[in-house]
Amino acid sequence: MKTLKKIILLLILIMGFSSYAQTPEQQKMIEKAERMRDSIMNTPEIKAIMKQAGEMEKNKKTSQKVKSISSSTKTIDKYWHNTMASKNNNKLENWKNGTADLVFSYSYDSRKDQLNYVKVGVIKSDGTIELHPTNAVPILQPLNNFKNNNAFYDIHNPDSYHYNNGDAGFKLNSYLLVYQNDQKIGTLTIGNSVKVTRNLLIPGDLYFGDEGYILSWVYVDKPCAVNANENWKGDLSNTGTPLIVETNVVYNLSFKTGWNLVETEVIGTHHFPDAPEEDRSRFKKHEHSIIASIPKDATYFFRAVFND
Structure with a gap:
């Protein structure tokens, strides 16, 4: 997850630089960073991390949904209570x-x-x-x-x-x-x-x-x-x-x-x-x-x- 955070930080920096006017030297640096980003994102390790993160988010949403349904339907039957x-x-x-x-x-x-x-x-x-x-x-x-x-x-x-x-x-x-x-x-x-x-x-x-x-x-x-x-x-x-x-x-x-x-x-x-x-x-x-x-x-x- 630390690696994922570094990647996200890199993406933020790239997008930040892209929003301003660039000199030729800066533009070359950004293009190099983008190639580095693409290279990193396509490695098996990063793909595995991204897949894991996606599954974690999906499981979290499913858990919240199940919890919401069970809490709303779990009512005490007053006629059979005790x-x-x-x-x-x-x-x-x-x-x-x-x-x-x-x-x-x-x-x-x-x-x-x-x-x-x-x-x-x-x-x-x-x-x-x-x-x-x-x-x-x-x-x-x-x-x-x-x-x-x-x-x-x-x-x-x-x-x-x-x-x-x-x-x-x-x-x-x-x-x-x-x-x-x-x-x-x-x-x-x-x-x-x-x-x-x-x-x-x-x-x-x-x-x-x-x-x-x-x-x-x-x-x-x-x-x-x-x-x-x-x-x-x-x-x-x-x-x-x-x-x-x-x-x-x-x-x-x-x-x-x-x-x-x-x-x-x-x-x-x-x-x-x-x-x-x-x-x-x-x-x-x-x-x-x-x-x-x-x-x-x-x-x-x-x-x-x-x-x-």
């Missing part, structure tokens, strides 16, 4: 966390800075999930306060709710916490879609149109019911550019005393392919209903608490 799932059964694939408790949280103790909860199941050391909620939930809120306690926020007019035994104690969670040695290590959701089981827990993603269902656990202290059927039209944009859509939300929930299982299903999609990613779909219908047991096609999704 997430593992079961596969046609109730066993988490690649579970390596040992035995852990599944708990249902019902209140927050600010003095101890901790959640209060009851145990409802376990994840065994091999990843098998066993759910058997039997414990009573000691702290409940009245069902007729459902509009303030509902995790879905999908009814726009609170007057759409109608209650039977509205003073009944009620608590709903669409997830179970996973605890190990009194420390939360993640959450467990149940449904048939990794997207739906995350979207319906995140206020900003609640209105997405990814279809599927999520299950919620509900505890009540006496028989009660809540019903609603709201047809609504309005703006559901997250980015400021209006997205006017029509939605229908149906609640048909009749609870028995103790533990109940609710299925919330997303049905139908409004598509906006040219909108920003966070506005590319909106749901057409949410349907909330009581089911007797976990469906056979349900998948269990464990989301680790770290790096969320």
